[in-house]
Amino acid sequence: MEKDNNIYRILVIEDNPGDFALIEDFLEDQIYLPEIFQAKNFKEGEQFLKETGWAINVILLDLSLPDKSGEELITEILAISSGIPIIILTGYPDVAFSVRSLSLGVADYLLKDDLTASSLFKSILYSIERKKKSLELEESQKRYSDLFQLSPQPMWVYDINTLRFLNVNNAAIRHYGYSYEEFLTMTIREIRPVEDLPKLDEQISLLRNKTDVHYGGIFRHCKKNGEIIWAEIQSNAIQLDNIDGRVVLVNDVTERLKYILEIEDKNKKLREIAWMQSHVFRAPVARLMSLIDLATNYENTEVEQREFLDKMLTSVKELDTVIRCIAGKTDEIDQ
Incomplete structure (x- = not known):
C-alpha cells in the first residue's frame, strides 16, 4: 500500500510504552516518515505545546495520565492547544463520556481496543480537514463581519x-x-x-x-x-x-431626490418663461408695431392719432407687465 507523503507532525500524550509503540507503528504504516513527538504526562504535554505547539497538526491524547485525567485533562489541553485537533484514545468504552468529550471540543473519540492503522489514519485526516474547513469558515465569517461593520x-x-x-x-x-x-x-x-x-x-x-x-x-x-x-x-x-x-x-438619497425636484421645478419655470417670450410677449409687441405703422404711414385725423397713442400706451403697459413677470420668474429660479 502506498503511504501518504505529506508532512504530519503528531504529538502523542501517552504514558504507556506499549500503547505508544503501537500508535507509532500504526502511524508509520500509513504515513511516510511521520514526525511523532511523545509526552508522558500532562506537564510534558503542556511544556511542549507552549514551546513548539504551533507546528503540530494533531494531538493524540490518552485520557488517563499520571498527573491528570478525564474531563479535567481534556479541558486543560483544549485551553493550551490553540485549536489543534485533539483525538482521544482510551481503553474505557463510555458512550456518555464520549459524547461529553465531543461537546467539549475534541475532534474524535477512539477506543484503543478497536484501533487499527487505517481507522487511526482516517480519524487524523478527517480531524485535520475539519479543522481546515472550520478555519476557512471562521475567516469567511470574519470577512463578512468586517465588510458589514466597516461599510x-x-x-x-x-x-x-x-x-x-x-x-x-x-x-x-x-x-x-x-x-x-x-x-x-x-x-x-x-x-x-x-x-x-x-x-x-x-x-x-x-x-x-x-x-x-x-x-x-x-x-x-x-x-x-x-x-x-x-x-x-x-x-x-x-x-x-x-x-x-x-x-x-x-x-x-433624500438630498439627491430633493435636488432633482428642485431642478425639475426650475425647468418648469424656464418653460413658462419661454412660453411667455414666444406667446405673451409677442402680442403687445405685434400690436405696437401695427399701431406705429398706422400712425406714421397713413393720414389720420387728430382724434384717430390720439386713439392710436392711447392704444400704444396700453400695449406698452401690457409689455411692461409681461417683462416684470418674466423678471420675477427669473429671480425665483436664482433663489
Whole structure:
C-alpha cells in the first residue's frame, strides 16, 4: 500500500510504552516518515505545546495520565492547544463520556481496543480537514463581519419570516438613531411610514416566494426622531445562524431626490418663461408695431392719432407687465 507523503507532525500524550509503540507503528504504516513527538504526562504535554505547539497538526491524547485525567485533562489541553485537533484514545468504552468529550471540543473519540492503522489514519485526516474547513469558515465569517461593520453605508440583516432585525452595522445605528439593542427588538415594519406598510407587505410576499431574488428600489424610511427619508435599498438572500434572511444595503438619497425636484421645478419655470417670450410677449409687441405703422404711414385725423397713442400706451403697459413677470420668474429660479 502506498503511504501518504505529506508532512504530519503528531504529538502523542501517552504514558504507556506499549500503547505508544503501537500508535507509532500504526502511524508509520500509513504515513511516510511521520514526525511523532511523545509526552508522558500532562506537564510534558503542556511544556511542549507552549514551546513548539504551533507546528503540530494533531494531538493524540490518552485520557488517563499520571498527573491528570478525564474531563479535567481534556479541558486543560483544549485551553493550551490553540485549536489543534485533539483525538482521544482510551481503553474505557463510555458512550456518555464520549459524547461529553465531543461537546467539549475534541475532534474524535477512539477506543484503543478497536484501533487499527487505517481507522487511526482516517480519524487524523478527517480531524485535520475539519479543522481546515472550520478555519476557512471562521475567516469567511470574519470577512463578512468586517465588510458589514466597516461599510460607510447602513446595512442590516432581517428574518424574512418574522421581519425582525438580526444584525445591524454601526452606520445604520448612527444614521437611524436607534441603538443596537433597540434595533434587535424591532421589525423592518417599524422603520416604514404606516401608509407605506401595504406596499411593504406585497414586497415581502414576493421575496418569501422567491428567496434567491435580488431586490432593490427606493422607499420611505422613518428615523427614530420621526424624520422621513428616501432610502435606496439593495437586498439579497442570506443564511444567518440557520435563519432565512435578507441582507440589506441602504443609500440615503433624500438630498439627491430633493435636488432633482428642485431642478425639475426650475425647468418648469424656464418653460413658462419661454412660453411667455414666444406667446405673451409677442402680442403687445405685434400690436405696437401695427399701431406705429398706422400712425406714421397713413393720414389720420387728430382724434384717430390720439386713439392710436392711447392704444400704444396700453400695449406698452401690457409689455411692461409681461417683462416684470418674466423678471420675477427669473429671480425665483436664482433663489
